[in-house]
Amino acid sequence: MGPSAQTLFEKVWRRHEVAAETPDTPAVLYIDLHLIHEVTSPQAFTVLRERGLPVRRPELTFATMDHSTPTRTEQVFGGAPIAVEAAARQVRELEANCAAFGVELLGLRNARRGIVHIIGPELGLTQPGKTVVCGDSHTSTHGALGALAFGIGTTEVGHVFATQCLLQRKPRTLAINVSGKLAAGVTAKDLILAIIGRIGVAGGTGHVIEYRGETITALGMDERMTVCNMSIEAGARAGMIAPDETTYAYLAGRPRAPRGEAWEKALAQWRQLPTDAGARFDREMDIDASALEPMVTYGTNPGMVMPISAAIPQRPGDAVFAKSLAYMGFEPGRPVAEQPVNVVFVGSCTNGRLSDLRAAASLLRGRKVAAGVQMLVVPGSQEVKREAEAEGLHKVFLEAGAEWRESGCSMCLGMNGDLVSKGHYAVSTSNRNFEGRQGMGARTLLASPLTAAASAVRGRVTDPRELL
Amino acid sequence: MNPIKTLRSRTAVLPVRDIDTDQIIPARFLTTTTRSGLGAHLFADWRYGGDGAPKADFVLNRPEAAGCSILVAGDNFGCGSSREHAPWALTDHGFRAVVSTQIADIFRGNALKNGLLPVIVDQATHGWLVEHPGAEVTIDLDSTRLTLPTGQSVRFPLEPFARYCLMNGVDELGFLLGREPEIRAYEQRAHG
Numbered sequence: 194m195g196p197s198a199q200t201l202f203e204k205v206w207r208r209h210e211v212a213a214e215t216p217d218t219p220a221v222l223y224i225d226l227h228l229i230h231e232v233t234s235p236q237a238f239t240v241l242r243e244r245g246l247p248v249r250r251p252e253l254t255f256a257t258m259d260h261s262t263p264t265r266t267e268q269v270f271g272g273a274p275i276a277v278e279a280a281a282r283q284v285r286e287l288e289a290n291c292a293a294f295g296v297e298l299l300g301l302r303n304a305r306r307g308i309v310h311i312i313g314p315e316l317g318l319t320q321p322g323k324t325v326v327c328g329d330s331h332t333s334t335h336g337a338l339g340a341l342a343f344g345i346g347t348t349e350v351g352h353v354f355a356t357q358c359l360l361q362r363k364p365r366t367l368a369i370n371v372s373g374k375l376a377a378g379v380t381a382k383d384l385i386l387a388i389i390g391r392i393g394v395a396g397g398t399g400h401v402i403e404y405r406g407e408t409i410t411a412l413g414m415d416e417r418m419t420v421c422n423m424s425i426e427a428g429a430r431a432g433m434i435a436p437d438e439t440t441y442a443y444l445a446g447r448p449r450a451p452r453g454e455a456w457e458k459a460l461a462q463w464r465q466l467p468t469d470a471g472a473r474f475d476r477e478m479d480i481d482a483s484a485l486e487p488m489v490t491y492g493t494n495p496g497m498v499m500p501i502s503a504a505i506p507q508r509p510g511d512a513v514f515a516k517s518l519a520y521m522g523f524e525p526g527r528p529v530a531e532q533p534v535n536v537v538f539v540g541s542c543t544n545g546r547l548s549d550l551r552a553a554a555s556l557l558r559g560r561k562v563a564a565g566v567q568m569l570v571v572p573g574s575q576e577v578k579r580e581a582e583a584e585g586l587h588k589v590f591l592e593a594g595a596e597w598r599e600s601g602c603s604m605c606l607g608m609n610g611d612l613v614s615k616g617h618y619a620v621s622t623s624n625r626n627f628e629g630r631q632g633m634g635a636r637t638l639l640a641s642p643l644t645a646a647a648s649a650v651r652g653r654v655t656d657p658r659e660l661l
Numbered sequence: 662m663n664p665i666k667t668l669r670s671r672t673a674v675l676p677v678r679d680i681d682t683d684q685i686i687p688a689r690f691l692t693t694t695t696r697s698g699l700g701a702h703l704f705a706d707w708r709y710g711g712d713g714a715p716k717a718d719f720v721l722n723r724p725e726a727a728g729c730s731i732l733v734a735g736d737n738f739g740c741g742s743s744r745e746h747a748p749w750a751l752t753d754h755g756f757r758a759v760v761s762t763q764i765a766d767i768f769r770g771n772a773l774k775n776g777l778l779p780v781i782v783d784q785a786t787h788g789w790l791v792e793h794p795g796a797e798v799t800i801d802l803d804s805t806r807l808t809l810p811t812g813q814s815v816r817f818p819l820e821p822f823a824r825y826c827l828m829n830g831v832d833e834l835g836f837l838l839g840r841e842p843e844i845r846a847y848e849q850r851a852h853g
């Protein structure tokens with residue numbers, strides 16, 4: 194194992210260096226796939242116009258709309274106006290910009306539209322070994338396929354438009370080795386919440402995480418995406434999982450995946466990507482997944498998380514901790530299990546894929562959402578919606594009393610009227626429990642689709658294992 | 662971008678850790694298609710009550726905060742969403758630097774591209790700043806030092822390229838456009 198042994202990250206990074214970093218200048222990194230959406234692209238298109246520049250590689254650029262789009266069917270397909278005029282303007286502006294600059298757009302009524310981080314993999318655009326960026330922090334999701342994928346700001350969206358490149362300092366690497374079998378009722382969401390709880394919301398700053406080990410290998414692609422999605426909630430630049438047979442089986446036959454001879458060629462390259470034996474990471478940590486319980490957050494960042502049976506920790510003298518609990522209406526030393534809930538949200542780029550909807554439906558089948566609880570199920574893409582409907586999952590949700598919507602970011606960040614009211618408690622399968630994230634004064638408890646569904650049935654924060 | 666060499670200002674202190682970009686600028690203000698005017702919504706849900714009136718006890722609403730261009734904030738400032746609206750809101754309000762013990766990666770990159778200095782200092786210096794709100798502080802890019810009114814001064818990390826761009830008002834896009842021959846060579850090498 195000489196110094197030539199490389200990590201997955203190093204291999205992808207090196208293959209995309211237009212120019213390596215020097216003490217005086219950052220690396221020039223080539224971008225293979227640039228995903229854009231309506232919220233973080235308008236000002237970048239403006240810069241192109243101001244400087245008279247084209248989109249350099251429109252065929253490597255792909256647009257969808259997800260944040261400002263409504264999820265009510267009548268607003269998407271029925272001709273009813275988008276409730277928020279500014280959001281409607283953003284949607285129109287993306288349409289005009291994509292037309293003007295020759296960028297392919299899956300528009301509001303397109304059958305393959307969805308949350309950008311759901312449709313990239315779903316279409317086969319996201320592939321092992323690619324560099325993928327988007328003006329959205331949850332771009333880390335795409336790392337589940339062995340891509341190096343990270344969120345960027347709008348100025349950088351402009352850089353990629355104009356040059357297909359970014360100036361980047363090389364991040365450090367963190368290996369998270371996960372062993373042991375997840376117990377029944379414990380999911381990939383619980384695993385990543387536990388990891389964030391362990392390393393903290395800033396613990397991954399400056400690092401790219403590679404999730405490794407038997408537990409990770411045993412996860413399906415949807416679950417791997419849930420894990421990589423929340424890497425940013427630990428402060429990491431990106432999360433990656435080595436591609437393997439699960440990855441290749443997922444990609445085979447997808448609309449934008451290579452075919453025939455090109456597939457064989459790509460496959461041969463992808464097989465070279467996994468971290469070499471003996472490669473060194475800057476940091477490593479081990480997690481025993483078999484010891485995990487369903488997890489739930491109790492505070493106002495994803496690191497404030499605990500097993501669902503536990504009591505909120507006590508941190509006397511910590512004013513910020515106290516402020517967070519005051520916002521949540523919680524007290525230290527008390528459990529959150531049995532807390533009455535007002536809203537349950539199943540969806541988002543974290544947990545809006547088919548397996549998430551199946552998990553939620555498995556607990557709702559033959560049961561009802563508790564009186565007084567609003568449950569919103571928002572598929573991550575129109576394709577997920579179709580697949581779910583083909584299996585009859587929508588009937589399970591509707592018969593239970595939940596709402597079944599069109600795809601979009603929706604209540605994850607309280608867009609287009611999909612809001613949690615002030616002071617109300619929401620059990621949400623999304624990724625952020627920040628103050629006001631789901632609506633001004635809203636109190637968010639992050640959890641898995643199983644925990645969300647169980648809580649909807651009982652009307653209280655509920656350990657899903659009680660209903661399995 | 663205007664060149665920045667030295668910044669001298671009183672500080673406004675917000676000693677909360679893990680301030681995420683949803684707090685800096687809530688999602689409902691992201692429907693804008695321009696960069697301007699976001700300062701009015703900076704820290705909106707902390708700054709204004711439900712009736713829209715400014716909360717008198719919030720630091721930015723106090724008279725002494727007027728004119729402060731240096732914000733001292735708790736650990737891990739700017740975590741969460743990649744929205745560049747966060748540095749746009751801070752600079753539109755008048756801030757030119759954020760001082761913390763740790764600043765989240767994406768926010769830090771976005772800040773540098775908008776002439777907002779991300780200044781990382783040690784716990785002791787940070788502790789002093791938190792205990793002395795309104796202190797007159799100097800941030801010098803040439804020496805990459807932050808100097809307290811006590812005369813004590815500390816180095817802060819800033820990569821040479823970012824420092825060069827800030828001090829000379831150079832934007833990174835111009836630099837990248839200048840690398841076109843190498844980009845083209847890479848494309849031929851990588852994709853034939």
